[in-house]
Amino acid sequence: MHGFSTRAIHAGQEPDPTTGAVIVPIHATSTFAQDGVGGTRGGYEYSRSANPTRTALQECLAALEGGRHALAFGSGMGASDVLLRTLLRPGDHVVLPHDAYGGTFRLVDKVLVPWGVEYTPVDLADVAALRAAMRPETSVVWCETPTNPLLGIADITAVAEIAHGGGARLVVDNTFASPYLQQPLALGADVVLHSTTKYVGGHSDVVGGALVTGDAELAERLTFAQNATGSVPGPFDAWLTLRGVKTLAVRMERHCDNAERIAELLARHPAVEQVLYPGLPEHPGHEVAAKQMRRFGGMVSFMVRGGREAALRVCAGTQLFILAESLGGVESLIEHPGAMTHMSVAGSALEVPDALVRLSVGIEDVEDLVEDLRTALDAVAD
Structure with missing residues (x-):
């Protein structure tokens, strides 16, 4: 094959x-x-x-x-x-x-x-x-x-x-x-x-x-x-x-490269309570993901200290990360699942945390993405 x-x-x-x-x-x-x-x-x-x-x-x-x-x-x-x-x-x-x-x-x-x-x-x-x-x-x-x-x-x-x-x-x-x-x-x-x-x-x-x-x-x-x-x-x-x-393989490599850098930033930032990314060794599914996946993907979620209002401020504070639903495109997106893609599960057993922010990390220059997200997080941490 x-x-x-x-x-x-x-x-x-x-x-x-x-x-x-x-x-x-x-x-x-x-x-x-x-x-x-x-x-x-x-x-x-x-x-x-x-x-x-x-x-x-x-x-x-x-x-x-x-x-x-x-x-x-x-x-x-x-x-x-x-x-x-x-x-x-x-x-x-x-x-x-x-x-x-x-x-x-x-x-x-x-x-x-x-x-x-x-x-x-x-x-x-x-x-x-x-x-x-x-x-x-x-x-x-x-x-x-x-x-x-x-x-x-x-x-x-x-x-x-x-x-x-x-x-x-x-x-x-x-x-x-x-x-x-x-x-x-x-x-x-x-x-x-x-x-x-x-x-x-x-x-x-x-x-x-x-x-x-x-x-x-x-x-x-x-x-x-x-x-x-x-x-x-x-x-x-x-x-x-x-x-x-046709370009899926080359795009996914860049998505993964960039997501790993973003996860590293989030893991160190004081405004972040928890990072949800299977590429991090502390993720409970890290070993299984390493076994069954080629790499760990371009999606990163995290919990913001300060709850819903702080999470919404982060979502509103980025410039390159566009506030929008969907994912997987060449451009980076940021969203608040509880108020956007997962609003339909509110009040159910599947309700997502209010402090949760989800990132679809695109294929832009990673230093620009890191700086954009750091600026938004710094504003919340101040």
């Missing part, structure tokens, strides 16, 4: 056979001419069902995750919805991370629970707690590692063993790590989920999602559900995502 960057640039992306174009064309068409009734050309008839630009992206993502089948979606939540509605039925039970992404929690709690699904939030780093949470009706264990926003680490191999032992499928949201840093299918996951909006696309210019699996029967069911619900990306969105993924 070729190396990661070679696959990112070439998998599913052969030069166009008609023109020789080295970049996959944007097939901006809703429908395709048929050679007689039901006689499709290459399997294409209508772009909701399949589009060549989307096919190229899917083949690339499957190659990067070590899967045989990939499906691209219009958003990460669209991918999550199709997956959960395919795997679950009323009366089924789901295990969620105790600090799951707010959008995932909202989907399960507000959409699937009224449909008859039950769920239990668990710290997936606690193997005993996971075993205790499993029920006969547990159909899905949903894992984020690192988690959003507390950067918790779960041992994917151990979680897979428990999930499969209970007859459940393991889904790993690999958005924070990206395929470059972590390969959940090789560690026992049944399905890998991505918000391709984030590191895979990498430039904050497109919204998308993806599912990757090695299970042909499940892939067929997911493809049917996706076509039935219409949760697909347009060809331009697929093309932008494919363009972004």
